[in-house]
Amino acid sequence: MAVRILLVDDHPIVRQGLRTLLEGRSGWEIVGEASDGIEALDKVDTLQPDVVVLDVTMPRMNGLEACRLIQQKQQKGKTSGLEVLFVTQHDSPQMMREALDAGARGYVVKSNAARDLLEAVEAVSRHRVFTALARGPYPSC
Amino acid sequence: MKLRILLADDHEIVRRGLCALLQRHEGWEVCGEASDGREALEMAKQLKPDVVIVDIGMPFLNGLDTTRQLMQHDPQFKVIVLTITDSDQVIREALDAGARGFVLKSDAARDLVAAVEALQSKRMFFTPRVNDLVLAGFLEKGHAASRNEPPDLPTLTAREREVTQLLAEGKSSKEVAVLLNLSTKTVETHRSNIMRKLSLHSIRDLVVYAIKNNIIQIQMPPQLHGTPEPTVA
Numbered sequence: 001m002a003v004r005i006l007l008v009d010d011h012p013i014v015r016q017g018l019r020t021l022l023e024g025r026s027g028w029e030i031v032g033e034a035s036d037g038i039e040a041l042d043k044v045d046t047l048q049p050d051v052v053v054l055d056v057t058m059p060r061m062n063g064l065e066a067c068r069l070i071q072q073k074q075q076k077g078k079t080s081g082l083e084v085l086f087v088t089q090h091d092s093p094q095m096m097r098e099a100l101d102a103g104a105r106g107y108v109v110k111s112n113a114a115r116d117l118l119e120a121v122e123a124v125s126r127h128r129v130f131t132a133l134a135r136g137p138y139p140s141c
Numbered sequence: 142m143k144l145r146i147l148l149a150d151d152h153e154i155v156r157r158g159l160c161a162l163l164q165r166h167e168g169w170e171v172c173g174e175a176s177d178g179r180e181a182l183e184m185a186k187q188l189k190p191d192v193v194i195v196d197i198g199m200p201f202l203n204g205l206d207t208t209r210q211l212m213q214h215d216p217q218f219k220v221i222v223l224t225i226t227d228s229d230q231v232i233r234e235a236l237d238a239g240a241r242g243f244v245l246k247s248d249a250a251r252d253l254v255a256a257v258e259a260l261q262s263k264r265m266f267f268t269p270r271v272n273d274l275v276l277a278g279f280l281e282k283g284h285a286a287s288r289n290e291p292p293d294l295p296t297l298t299a300r301e302r303e304v305t306q307l308l309a310e311g312k313s314s315k316e317v318a319v320l321l322n323l324s325t326k327t328v329e330t331h332r333s334n335i336m337r338k339l340s341l342h343s344i345r346d347l348v349v350y351a352i353k354n355n356i357i358q359i360q361m362p363p364q365l366h367g368t369p370e371p372t373v374a
Contacts, residue, residue: 010247011155011246011247011249011250012158012249012250012251013155013158013159013162013246013249013250013253014152014154014155014158015158016157016158016161016162016250017152017153017154017155017156017157017158017159017161018154018158019158019161020157020158020160020161021154021157087154110152110154110155111151111152111153113152113153113154114153114154114157117154
């Protein structure tokens, strides 16, 4: 069954870059894009993705807040089996901890996204944790 | 003959997005990709692209100093600066450095094609905010005094600015020496000169100076439950 992916980043050029990386993978489908947390929540409801690839710093609602609200939706049974993977500029253990505490299953740094993203999506789509800081040890699944 | 474009951004994901955007345009090709300013300089000298697109916040050599050095090497280079901020100071530094285009990263999907088209037609391309500043006479006020040098950096040489960036990025004198192919002693001399010229007393002072003067850029994360930690872009 195809993995349905929602891309969320306020920069269209980054979404395009993520798309070019992910589209080539057979069995994966980009079902939509959003440019902030509020739009992401709407699209989670309407598109029912399996994986949300989420930026942290965005206008209107940041990714951490969006991730917490997505988890609340899951607890209320409005969505199920959805996993959040952060792709962010913040190469910081503290931010990674915050993201995981918010309910994310994965955390990848933008500068290394080309290296880590495919493996990260693969892992979180199977409900496994994937975290990789740029300056830290290589990915731990 | 195709218009040849060199891209310089430290994020491969951004370069992929830019490539996809530019290569949709018939008659354009991305002839090279660089992941930092030093690599961009080398590739530009070698490939002689028609247009160079540089991100400001790059490691080793930022986009503004890359633009300055490109223009010093050959004033015919046409450079578009990509930036996450259009603050007055960044705009002014980009113009002083010799950029002919100025595009916000957030608007790149909308503006970058128009910017390249403008340069192709020997015109310039700036965001509405830059145009407003120009119209307001912003450049007239301070341009004459700082045409050749960025504001607040009146006494640093190009090499000293490179050393400043690398030290502010956390590299040791020895690491800087390896990167710039200099002796450690020469780097130490540059370091002493920089500190003396700028009246700085510690590396912490140097980092603050580098941030204030756009030699390195930081992006603040959303407020965390603990202390926020800035990220060097």
